[in-house]
Each structure stands twice: as structure tokens, then as C-alpha cells.
Amino acid sequence: MKGLLLMLPLLLLTAGCWDERQLKDAHLTFATGVDVPKEGKVDVTMAFPEAGTEMTPATTKQVLTGSGHTFRQSAASVDKKIGGGLDMSKLRVLMIGSETAKQDIYPLLDALYRNPSSPLNAKVVVTEGEASSYFQHEIKGEELFSRYYRQLIESGEDRSIIPLTNLQLVCSPLFDKGTDAMLPIIAYEENDQSAKIKGTALFHDRKMTGEISANETSALLMMMNKKQKELSFTLPAGEQDHMTVEVKKVKTKLKVDVAADQKVKTDIDMNVQISVLEYPPDNLDQEEKIKTLNETTEKELERLMGRTVRKLQEANCDAMGIGRRIIAKDPDQFEKMDWSNAYPESDINVKVNVEIIGNGIIL
Amino acid sequence: MKTRMIEPHQLFFIIVQTQIGIGILSLPFVVHEIAGKDGWLSILLAGLFVQIGTLVMVALAARFPDKTLYDYMPIVIGKWLSRLMIVLFTLFFFFTSIQVLSNFLIFTSIWVFPRTPPLVFAVITAGITVYLIRENIQVIARFYVLASFLLVGILMVFVFMVQYLNWYNILPVGSEGAKAILKGSGQALFSLSGFEFLLWLFPLTKAPVKTKWKIAAGASLFSTIIYTALALFSYAFFSDEELKIVPEPVIYMVKAVELTIIERIDLVFLSLWAVFAITSFMSYLYMAASGAAILVKASNHRSSVYTLAVLSIPAALLIKSPLDLDAYGGKINLASPVFLFAIPFVIWVVALLRKKKEETS
Numbered sequence: 001m002k003g004l005l006l007m008l009p010l011l012l013l014t015a016g017c018w019d020e021r022q023l024k025d026a027h028l029t030f031a032t033g034v035d036v037p038k039e040g041k042v043d044v045t046m047a048f049p050e051a052g053t054e055m056t057p058a059t060t061k062q063v064l065t066g067s068g069h070t071f072r073q074s075a076a077s078v079d080k081k082i083g084g085g086l087d088m089s090k091l092r093v094l095m096i097g098s099e100t101a102k103q104d105i106y107p108l109l110d111a112l113y114r115n116p117s118s119p120l121n122a123k124v125v126v127t128e129g130e131a132s133s134y135f136q137h138e139i140k141g142e143e144l145f146s147r148y149y150r151q152l153i154e155s156g157e158d159r160s161i162i163p164l165t166n167l168q169l170v171c172s173p174l175f176d177k178g179t180d181a182m183l184p185i186i187a188y189e190e191n192d193q194s195a196k197i198k199g200t201a202l203f204h205d206r207k208m209t210g211e212i213s214a215n216e217t218s219a220l221l222m223m224m225n226k227k228q229k230e231l232s233f234t235l236p237a238g239e240q241d242h243m244t245v246e247v248k249k250v251k252t253k254l255k256v257d258v259a260a261d262q263k264v265k266t267d268i269d270m271n272v273q274i275s276v277l278e279y280p281p282d283n284l285d286q287e288e289k290i291k292t293l294n295e296t297t298e299k300e301l302e303r304l305m306g307r308t309v310r311k312l313q314e315a316n317c318d319a320m321g322i323g324r325r326i327i328a329k330d331p332d333q334f335e336k337m338d339w340s341n342a343y344p345e346s347d348i349n350v351k352v353n354v355e356i357i358g359n360g361i362i363l
Numbered sequence: 364m365k366t367r368m369i370e371p372h373q374l375f376f377i378i379v380q381t382q383i384g385i386g387i388l389s390l391p392f393v394v395h396e397i398a399g400k401d402g403w404l405s406i407l408l409a410g411l412f413v414q415i416g417t418l419v420m421v422a423l424a425a426r427f428p429d430k431t432l433y434d435y436m437p438i439v440i441g442k443w444l445s446r447l448m449i450v451l452f453t454l455f456f457f458f459t460s461i462q463v464l465s466n467f468l469i470f471t472s473i474w475v476f477p478r479t480p481p482l483v484f485a486v487i488t489a490g491i492t493v494y495l496i497r498e499n500i501q502v503i504a505r506f507y508v509l510a511s512f513l514l515v516g517i518l519m520v521f522v523f524m525v526q527y528l529n530w531y532n533i534l535p536v537g538s539e540g541a542k543a544i545l546k547g548s549g550q551a552l553f554s555l556s557g558f559e560f561l562l563w564l565f566p567l568t569k570a571p572v573k574t575k576w577k578i579a580a581g582a583s584l585f586s587t588i589i590y591t592a593l594a595l596f597s598y599a600f601f602s603d604e605e606l607k608i609v610p611e612p613v614i615y616m617v618k619a620v621e622l623t624i625i626e627r628i629d630l631v632f633l634s635l636w637a638v639f640a641i642t643s644f645m646s647y648l649y650m651a652a653s654g655a656a657i658l659v660k661a662s663n664h665r666s667s668v669y670t671l672a673v674l675s676i677p678a679a680l681l682i683k684s685p686l687d688l689d690a691y692g693g694k695i696n697l698a699s700p701v702f703l704f705a706i707p708f709v710i711w712v713v714a715l716l717r718k719k720k721e722e723t724s
Binding site for chain 1: 535621
């Protein structure tokens with residue numbers, strides 16, 4: 001009985017009325033775009049969905065833009081236009097315009113890192129052109145921007161054509177002096193009325209400094225041992241033919257050597273097991289043929305890797321974390337060398353060893 | 364009270380539940396501030412100190428197998444000095460319990476309930492604490508064993524995070540220097556305190572001396588491993604520079620992942636953490652109350668539990684910001700080596716010199 005009396009006031013108190021946030025009062029945004037039209041100004045564009053019913057699918061109800069000096073101020077100015085309180089805690093996709101990404105992107109994200117209820121698992125993407133325009137385009141057959149963009153990115157991640165990131169995962173390399181960040185980049189296709197994964201935006205010092213194509217991103221992910229569910233290439237095989245292969249297994253060894261004169265040399269040694277998805281000339285049961293195909297694929301892959309590495313160095317983006325490895329070995333040496341200057345000059349060699357292990361259900 | 368005995372596994376979980384608490388969220392950051400990416404070594408080192416401390420306590424307690432520290436102190440160091448010691452220990456436990464409580468209040472307010480007045484949580488926490496710790500040690504031990512199943516929830520962090528780790532972030536091991544690591548271990552000691560309960564629980568545990576020592580050492584080892592692993596994971600997940608601005612790294616990294624069913628794992632994790640934070644508070648308040656009961660010569664510890672619980676609420680609310688908490692915690696940190704190591708050691712040496720010893724009855 002005594003215990004019961006003690007429990008009663010506790011039950012009343014645990015109702016927690018101060019921090020309740022009712023869904024009916026909240027105006028949730030699932031997709032948000034950020035642009036910096038000129039220094040010191042931030043434009044935030046938010047898409048608000050309308051809940052669907054069994055008969056009608058969910059649609060984008062409103063797209064609103066607010067401007068201010070900071071991300072928060074701009075969000076507050078969007079808040080002034082909507083009924084109900086703005087709630088960003090369900091954000092699925094955050095889009096940053098490509099021109100904006102060429103300046104320091106951290107100030108745009110700071111507000112989101114600081115808030116305990118903010119969705120650190122939201123996807124961050126760079127858009128070719130202004131991010132706000134991606135909420136004005138018509139996307140054929142897709143009523144809800146946020147769902148479409150999120151699925152676009154998630155499927156791209158699964159197919160290893162863009163790196164697996166989110167708001168939190170990108171933060172680590174943004175701060176790290178030995179690794180550089182990368183984010184997926186999407187473009188709008190006027191003819192098809194759809195968006196398209198273009199590749200990966202490369203960053204250096206929190207600024208976008210270059211980009212690589214989707215194919216090159218797959219190559220990069222292989223070099224980083226970060227293949228996701230699937231990864232496939234279409235490569236020239238022989239005079240005129242092309243062959244589409246699926247990478248089944250990659251094992252990459254990355255070795256970094258710093259010479260006495262502080263010249264950095266990186267050797268990437270890769271063992272790849274592939275399975276043929278498409279190859280019209282057939283006859284994949286001949287040992288001789290497999291051997292030549294192994295060799296041509298090796299050569300093609302090495303060429304692709306080489307091109308990717310060159311682009312990374314041109315953008316001064318150390319996405320593979322070579323600098324981090326030097327720190328791990330000898331932090332003093334890393335301090336002495338100016339990594340921003342040393343990395344583009346460093347030597348990176350890729351060696352690929354290919355083995356065809358499968359050919360589908362025909363030979 | 365003497366007749367209330369606990370089982371060896373209950374001893375294990377009482378120590379573990381007291382050690383594992385608020386440190387889950389903040390310890391990796393706190394040691395990183397001092398020892399950098401070698402902070403996990405500091406925690407290991409602190410674990411080693413704790414093992415030494417445990418050894419001293421076992422050696423001391425084994426001389427008086429049927430008595431708690433408060434019972435045999437008068438025999439060893441005299442009546443008045445031992446009264447002073449009881450006062451000091453009671454104050455130390457009470458102040459520690461306040462630190463735990465205010466830590467709990469500040470974290471819940473920052474992370475989950477920004478608008479709820481801290482008073483509400485203080486009253487709820489103190490309420491359930493009183494409800495449990497006014498009972499005898501057997502009841503408390505049973506609850507702790509039951510609540511320890513939630514440790515599985517802590518392990519989920521390891522399972523989810525493993526694919527995002529970059530072990531190059533913690534290399535090279537030991538680059539921050541021995542001095543920084545040693546200094547960091549001082550910070551880690553606070554999170555591992557709780558093993559000193561052995562001085563009181565030793566005579567109450569039904570087991571041979573050697574088993575008791577193994578259990579107590581095992582409990583501290585277990586907590587040390589959990590803390591070290593949490594620190595290792597956060598250091599491998601965050602880059603060195605980023606960790607400097609993330610005061611609660613463990614919960615922050617849980618926030619980055621998402622499951623198909625649960626989107627905000629951090630909230631689930633925080634609810635589990637709350638249990639561990641509150642059990643730490645319970646332990647310290649119980650120790651403080653039993654000390655106070657001896658001082659006022661009360662027949663049982665109930666009335667002092669009520670008094671101290673009521674006092675702890677305003678005291679914990681006085682600490683309002685994380686900065687205040689740092690300052691307050693710094694003082695406790697300074698005092699804790701004295702109570703955890705120096706005092707038991709001195710009493711043990713005095714008992715050795717004066718040849719004070721008792722046989723099992």
C-alpha cells in the first residue's frame with residue numbers, strides 16, 4: 001500500500017508534458033536545399049510533404065524558401081510562412097548547390113550538428129546548379145521529392161556508384177587533416193524530366209574542388225575496399241566488343257612509403273574477382289579466352305584506376321586517407337611535410353589482378 | 364543487517380552497476396581532452412590502479428572477515444579518528460552521488476528533454492532511489508542483477524558501429540606520451556570508482572576470501588574493458604579533431620546509424636543508459652545513508668535515506684551548466700584517490716603494524 005502511494009505521484013510526473021511534440025502540430029520537412037547566393041547569405045529551400053492515404057500517394061505540398069545570414073535564421077524565416085512549427089528532425093536529404101559547395105560547407109551544417117534532435121543519418125548531396133531548383137523541376141512519375149532523392153541516393157550507394165555517407169559520416173573527414181571528404185553529386189536531366197546520379201564531388205579543406213564520374217567512384221570505392229552490395233563495370237574487351245562484369249570480391253592492399261626526401265609513394269595492390277554479366281561473343285569455357293579476358297580487364301581497370309587517382313590528385317582530395325596512414329605511422333613526419341602540397345605531387349601506383357570466377361548461366 | 368548476506372554474483376553486479384554509469388557517455392571525451400587518441404590507454408591504466416586498490420582492500424578486509432570497514436576502524440585507528448573517517452566517507456559518497464545525479468539531469472536535459480524542468484527528473488530519480496535503497500542490501504543486489512541484462516543494449520553500439528570504424532585514427536599507439544596517459548588515467552578513475560564498496564560488502568558476501576577477491580577484481584576488469592572498448596570505438600569513429608567538439612561521443616555516433624525499424628537508436632540507448640546512471644546514484648546514496656545512520660546511531664538506515672535523498676535534490680539542481688559540473692567533478696576527482704587508495708592503504712598498514720586481526724567466528 002505504501003509503495004502504491006509512492007508510485008501515484010511518480011506516474012503523474014512521468015507523463016512528461018513539457019517536451020511533448022505532437023505530430024499534428026509539427027510541419028515536417030523531409031528534403032531541404034541550401035544555397036549561398038552571395039557571401040554572408042544563406043537561402044534555405046524546404047519541401048513539405050502531404051501525407052498520402054490508401055488511395056492517393058503522398059505528395060509534395062509546399063516548397064518554401066527563406067533567406068538569412070545563417071542556416072538557422074533562414075529556417076526561421078521559412079517557419080514564419082508555415083502553419084505549425086517547423087520540424088527538421090525527420091530530414092532525409094540535405095542538398096547543397098555545387099557553387100555553394102565550392103566554399104567552406106561546414107558553417108552550413110553546424111546548426112544540424114549542434115541540435116540533439118537533428119537527423120545525423122540524413123543524406124547529404126551536392127546538386128549541379130542551385131539546390132533550390134531541384135524542388136522546382138518536375139520529376140516525372142514522382143510526387144514526393146524527398147522520397148525520390150533519398151531512394152536515388154540509397155540505390156546508388158547499394159550499387160557502389162557513390163560513396164556511402166550521411167550527415168555524420170561526412171563530418172569526420174571534414175575535420176580530419178589526413179582524410180578528405182566526398183559527397184554524391186546529382187544533376188537534372190531536362191529531356192527525361194528526372195534527376196540522375198552524376199558521380200562524386202571531391203572536397204579538400206571543406207571545399208569542393210573537383211568531381212569524378214560514377215564509374216570512377218566505383219573504381220575509387222574498390223581501392224578503398226568499400227564495395228557495397230553490388231558493383232559493376234562495362235569495359236572494352238578486344239577490338240570492338242564490350243563486356244559488362246560484376247565485381248564479386250575486392251581485396252585491396254594500400255601501402256604508403258615515405259622516402260628520406262619526404263617523397264610519398266603509395267602502392268595499391270588489388271585482387272579482384274569478377275563475374276561476367278554480358279559478353280555476346282560467348283565461349284567463356286575456353287581457358288585461353290578467359291586468360292586473355294583477364295588480362296584485358298586488368299589493363300582496362302588499371303587505366304580506370306589511374307584516371308581516378310589523377311583526378312583525385314588534381315582536386316587535392318585525399319579521399320583514401322593516405323595522409324591518415326602517414327600520421328598513423330609517424331605523426332611528426334606528417335607535421336613536417338605540407339600535405340596539401342605533398343599529396344598532389346605524391347606517387348600513386350595501382351596494380352590490378354583480375355580473376356573471372358563466374359559467367360552466369362550460359363557459357 | 365549483518366545477517367543479510369549476498370551471493371558472489373550479486374557482489375559482481377553491485378560493483379559493475381556502480382562503476383558503469385554516467386561515464387558511458389562522457390568518459391571517452393574526458394580522457395581524450397587530456398590524453399588525446401591514447402585516452403583508451405589511460406582507461407586501461409586506471410583499470411590497473413583499480414586492481415591494485417582492490418588487492419589492498421582484500422588484504423585489509425581479510426584481516427577482519429566478519430566486519431565492515433566502519434566496524435573495524437575503531438579497533439585499528441581508534442574511536443575518534445574512525446568517527447572522523449566515517450564522516451569523511453559519508454560526505455564523499457554523498458557528494459559523489461550529487462555529481463552523478465546532476466550529471467544525469469544535465470545530460471537528459473541537453474539530449475532529450477530540453478523543456479522539462481530538471482526538478483521533475485530530480486524528484487523522479489530521487490523517488491525511485493528511495494524506494495529501492497530503503498530496503499536491505501539483498502533487495503538492492505537482486506535489482507542490480509536484474510538490471511544488468513540491459514548491458515546487452517550497450518553492446519549493440521559495438522555491433523552497429525563496427526563497419527564505420529577507421530582504426531588508423533588511433534594509430535600510432537602511445538604517441539601522446541606517458542605523462543598525458545598517466546594524467547588521463549586520473550580522470551578515468553572516477554568512472555571506475557565503485558570497487559571501494561568491497562570494504563563494506565566483503566563480510567556480507569557468502570564466499571571464501573579468494574573467491575571474493577576474484578569476483579571483485581573480475582567486476583572491475585569487466586567495467587574497464589567496457590569503458591576501454593567504448594573509448595576505442597569512439598576514437599576510431601571520429602577523427603581526432605572532430606572529437607574535440609563532441610562531448611558525448613558514444614551517443615553521437617549511435618545517432619549516425621539507422622535501423623529499418625528504429626530510426627533514432629540514440630533515444631533507445633539513452634533510456635538504457637539512464638538505468639545505469641540511476642543505479643550508480645543509488646549505490647552512492649545508499650553508502651552515504653548507511654554511513655550517516657551509524658553516525659547518528661540509528662537502528663536502521665531508512666530515515667537517513669529519506670533525509671539525504673531530499674537534500675540531494677536541491678544540491679544537484681545547484682549545478683546548472685556543464686561548466687559548473689566540470690568544476691565540481693574536478694574537486695571530486697581530486698578527492699577520490701584519497702578515499703579509494705590512500706585511506707584503505709593507510710588503515711591496512713596500521714593494522715599490519717599494530718597486528719590487529721580477527722578470526723572467523
